[in-house]
Amino acid sequence: KAGVTQTPRYLIKTRGQQVTLSCSPISGHRSVSWYQQTPGQGLQFLFEYFSETQRNKGNFPGRFSGRQFSNSRSEMNVSTLELGDSALYLCASSSRQPTNEKLFFGSGTQLSVL
Amino acid sequence: SQQGEEDPQALSIQEGENATMNCSYKTSINNLQWYRQNSGRGLVHLILIRSNEREKHSGRLRVTLDTSKKSSSLLITASRAADTASYFCATDKETSGSRLTFGEGTQLTVNP
Numbered sequence: 001k002a003g004v005t006q007t008p009r010y011l012i013k014t015r016g017q018q019v020t021l022s023c024s025p026i027s028g029h030r031s032v033s034w035y036q037q038t039p040g041q042g043l044q045f046l047f048e049y050f051s052e053t054q055r056n057k058g059n060f061p062g063r064f065s066g067r068q069f070s071n072s073r074s075e076m077n078v079s080t081l082e083l084g085d086s087a088l089y090l091c092a093s094s095s096r097q098p099t100n101e102k103l104f105f106g107s108g109t110q111l112s113v114l
Numbered sequence: 115s116q117q118g119e120e121d122p123q124a125l126s127i128q129e130g131e132n133a134t135m136n137c138s139y140k141t142s143i144n145n146l147q148w149y150r151q152n153s154g155r156g157l158v159h160l161i162l163i164r165s166n167e168r169e170k171h172s173g174r175l176r177v178t179l180d181t182s183k184k185s186s187s188l189l190i191t192a193s194r195a196a197d198t199a200s201y202f203c204a205t206d207k208e209t210s211g212s213r214l215t216f217g218e219g220t221q222l223t224v225n226p
Binding site: 004033035042043045048056058088090092101102103104105106107108110 | 145147149154155156157158159162202206213214215216217218219
């Protein structure tokens with residue numbers, strides 16, 4: 001079984017631009033969560049989707065949004081990028097509901113905002 | 115702020131030694147999990163312990179949970195160079211539903 005796939009692996013953007021990150025969960029997994037990891041703030045929960053519905057959202061501004069498609073693939077979008085958005089963005093999938101048990105993580109997308 | 119705090123922040127040991135990492139949290143939980151992260155990569159689930167359990171083993175890993183002290187420890191026995199990584203505890207707060215709150219992590223270095 002293929003693991004969680006995140007694309008792209010690396011991304012460089014400039015302030016003010018927007019970016020879309022993609023996540024393909026493990027086959028059969030219907031839940032996808034997103035986390036932001038920075039050296040200063042650690043791992044912070046962004047949001048979670050299950051069956052195309054956002055079930056939970058972290059404390060991030062509205063510039064951060066996401067969606068899930070009928071095949072469980074998920075995308076997250078960050079608009080009007082700021083320098084502080086530079087981070088490793090991790091996607092995790094789970095077969096269980098609730099999804100707080102045994103998350104399977106992708107390798108992440110390293111976003112650098114210049 | 116992070117739900118979990120881990121100590122030490124960094125730990126350096128020799129191969130064959132045991133490594134112990136601690137995690138403290140603030141609110142009641144349903145379960146506590148430990149994850150490992152190799153540099154710049156995703157996290158790998160190691161072990162989950164539920165709030166009604168006190169100790170759990172998996173291979174060379176031993177996890178304890180003390181809900182009265184709101185703390186957990188992860189013991190890696192007979193460590194190997196391949197165990198070099200960051201280790202995170204993650205809690206599921208009773209009222210939060212589905213999301214995990216991660217600690218700040220312990221960077222473990224195992225020297226050959």
